[in-house]
Amino acid sequence: MMVLEETGVVPAAALPVAALADHLRLGTAFQGDLAQAAMLESLLRAALAVVEGRTGKALLAREFRILLGAWRGIAAQALPLAPVSALDEVALVDSAGARVVLEAARYRLERDAHRPRLVMVAGTLPMIPASGRVEIALTAGFGADWADVPADLQQAVMLLAAQFYETRHDAGDGVAGLPLTVQALLERWRTVRLLGGGA
Incomplete structure (x- = not known):
């Protein structure tokens, strides 16, 4: 998803x-x-x-949210739109709706004109709870x-x-x-x- x-x-x-x-x-x-x-x-x-x-x-800068049921990689996740200027929040959400926000120091934005990525600073992407999701809030746009x-x-x-x-x-x-x-x-x-x- x-x-x-x-x-x-x-x-x-x-x-x-x-x-x-x-x-x-x-x-x-x-x-x-x-x-x-x-x-x-x-x-x-x-x-x-x-x-x-x-x-x-x-084209014009504004906020977006990506909902994922599973990661596409082990240490990085490609983002489906560009250009991304900021990763505002990454949160794990369980099946009951409880949210755990990841510390911003654990990940970074890898900028790219066509396929930016969320990249872990060290280790692998955190496990998504069973029947849960990850929510990535970001700002994207040329300006x-x-x-x-x-x-x-x-x-x-x-x-x-x-x-x-x-x-x-x-x-x-x-x-x-x-x-x-x-x-x-x-x-x-x-x-x-x-x-x-x-x-």
Whole structure:
């Protein structure tokens, strides 16, 4: 079992709503239109989710939690998203819900652009209780501001949000899939996932 949960949210202020309006050439009529701004924010969040899902990268920094029923290694555990900036907590949870938090000095973050890992400083990963789980709380993302996101990923989100805007009234019977330009922008960021987060 591996479950990835988003426990933090991307603040509305971090989303490039005005830049998307400029990209769509909405002009000065957009300014002050709260309904239009809310729609553009929604489109950006949808595009962000698609890009993050396709690449395994968190674009804007926020908190996540990983639930594991078993380790994939003996002394290290690959994490299913990147870039990770901090391991906030590692806790063992038994079948009754009792939690034991590991001392932070026992493990460290091994940073990697595609597959960061939780690594034990010495020895092996602790045993997970029978019918229990391990919970890993972490912070991931390129940064808190849109300017921290790599330019090609910014462009992919912008193009995808623009497509969502242009097709917002479609019945949904068109051809599914990402535009080729978006696919090309994402290609170097994609990670082949093996064994649900294994090495």
